Amino acid sequence: MQIHLIATGTRMPAWVEQGYAEYARRMPPECRLSLHEITAGKRGKNADIARLIEEEGRRMLAAIPKNTQVIAMDVTGRAWSTEQLAQQLSGWMQSGQDIALLVGGPEGLSTECRKRGQPGWSLSPLTLPHPLVRIVIAEQLYRASSILKNHPYHK
Numbered sequence: 426m427q428i429h430l431i432a433t434g435t436r437m438p439a440w441v442e443q444g445y446a447e448y449a450r451r452m453p454p455e456c457r458l459s460l461h462e463i464t465a466g467k468r469g470k471n472a473d474i475a476r477l478i479e480e481e482g483r484r485m486l487a488a489i490p491k492n493t494q495v496i497a498m499d500v501t502g503r504a505w506s507t508e509q510l511a512q513q514l515s516g517w518m519q520s521g522q523d524i525a526l527l528v529g530g531p532e533g534l535s536t537e538c539r540k541r542g543q544p545g546w547s548l549s550p551l552t553l554p555h556p557l558v559r560i561v562i563a564e565q566l567y568r569a570s571s572i573l574k575n576h577p578y579h580k
Contacts, residue, residue: 502545
């Protein structure tokens with residue numbers, strides 16, 4: 426199974442790239458994690474933010490591989506404990522279907538992305554910086570996979 430992390434934003438700070446890469450590298454071969462970066466629209470003083478979000482959303486939807494279950498990372502989504510995420514991961518792996526996780530930019534996901542990515546997944550009711558979300562997702566997926574393998578990382 427492949428998990429596609431489709432995230433808005435390119436040219437992340439080194440600490441984001443290093444943190445994400447560390448946990449993505451640790452994922453087991455039967456559950457690979459890959460990052461697909463979507464170019465963010467140019468934000469400026471007079472930018473039409475609604476239009477930018479919709480354009481980013483179209484690019485995200487176009488990046489989703491065929492026959493992939495889509496999950497929107499959204500504050501209104503379901504909040505899972507780490508153990509519940511491990512159960513979700515186990516179910517995804519048993520289904521044999523690839524997964525796409527959609528991470529929006531600073532203002533979040535487009536309406537179309539949220540609709541396509543149902544059910545949604547919420548990491549927290551807090552607003553997290555979108556670069557940090559990449560690391561949190563990768564770490565939590567690795568933690569969930571370690572639970573499934575009875576690895577001591579979760580302890």
